[in-house]
Amino acid sequence: MLVQAYVLIQTEVGQSSQVADEIRSLSGVTMAEDVTGPYDVIARVEAPSMDALGQLVIARIQDVKGITRTLTCTVVHL
Known part of the structure; x- marks a missing residue:
C-alpha cells in the first residue's frame, strides 16, 4: 500500500x-x-514507504528553489 501525504509549502514572495x-x-507528486x-x-504526494x-520531501521537494518551509501531513486510514 502506498504512503500518501499532503505537503504544505511556504515560498518566497512571488514564487508560489x-x-x-x-x-x-x-515523480511521486x-x-x-x-x-x-x-x-x-x-x-x-505518494511513495511506496515512509x-x-x-526522501521525496527532503531530497526533492525541499530542494526546489523558492521554498522556505514545508509541513508534511501523512494520510492515515482509521
Whole structure:
C-alpha cells in the first residue's frame, strides 16, 4: 500500500506559481496547487514507504528553489 501525504509549502514572495509548476513535475507528486492562507502551495504526494516519502520531501521537494518551509501531513486510514 502506498504512503500518501499532503505537503504544505511556504515560498518566497512571488514564487508560489513557479514552485507549484516545478513540484508538479516531480515523480511521486500527484497534485500541486497554489492556495491562499498561511501556505502558498499544497502538494499531494505518494511513495511506496515512509522512508521513500521522506526522501521525496527532503531530497526533492525541499530542494526546489523558492521554498522556505514545508509541513508534511501523512494520510492515515482509521
